[in-house]
Amino acid sequence: MTAPLSPSQELTRRLRDGLDRICVVMRADQWAIAGAVGLNPTQTHVLTFITGRGEKGVRVGAIATQLGVAQPTATDSIASLVRKGFLTKAPDPEDTRAVTVRVTRVGRDIVRGIGLAITATERALETLSIREQTELLRLVIKTIRALQVAGAIAPQRMCVTCGYFRPNAHEDKRAPHHCAYVDAAFGAEGLRIDCDEHEALPEADREAVWISYMKAFSDSEEDARDVTR
Ligand code: SF4
Incomplete structure (x- = not known):
């Protein structure tokens, strides 16, 4: 038989349940925003993250680590974003065997548009x-x-x-x-x-x-x- 939860564990569980409900709405927000520009949420995260790095460029491994996705997932998302003209790839100046990824002007415009979108989550937070x-x-x-x-x-x-x-x-x-x-x-x-x-x-x-x-x-x-x- 499973031991009953302590009061503090029950509180933690209720918080987790509540955050889970909010995450459902946030995921729907992400799909809606990404879908409006022909992307999926992972591609949107990758594009936004690389844009935040400015002109420096980012290696694929660093993108996967930072966003908590598998390297093949990051690689697929980057390939798709390169095909759409939102990202470019170039040899890393510090290690010519490695590749860095940068945002293009079109990609930056897309991220600016995404940033302007007000989500249901933000509207709810504004009530606080x-x-x-x-x-x-x-x-x-x-x-x-x-x-x-x-x-x-x-x-x-x-x-x-x-x-x-x-x-x-x-x-x-x-x-x-x-x-x-x-x-x-x-x-x-x-x-x-x-x-x-x-x-x-x-x-x-x-x-x-x-x-x-x-x-x-x-x-x-x-x-x-x-x-x-
Ligand atoms: S303390 Fe660091 S993270 Fe915070 S605003 Fe300044 S540079 Fe950015």
């Missing part, structure tokens, strides 16, 4: 107050980081894992954080989940930066460490 959205952003970041720590997803380009991030560097409660890349203060609502300028923190500094960020929300350093356990 700014304060609620900011709190939800914090919780989403914490959950994504926990998934990263567990090795369940590839490292994401978030402020909390960025070498330019200086958490709680300022007294101003409306803008306590600092981005050393643009040398500017910003508030909790400005935390990025996917930033093009992200520079991964060295492994040795990750926990210290996380604890420094979480201190503002924790009663103790112990609480701040919770997610790294």
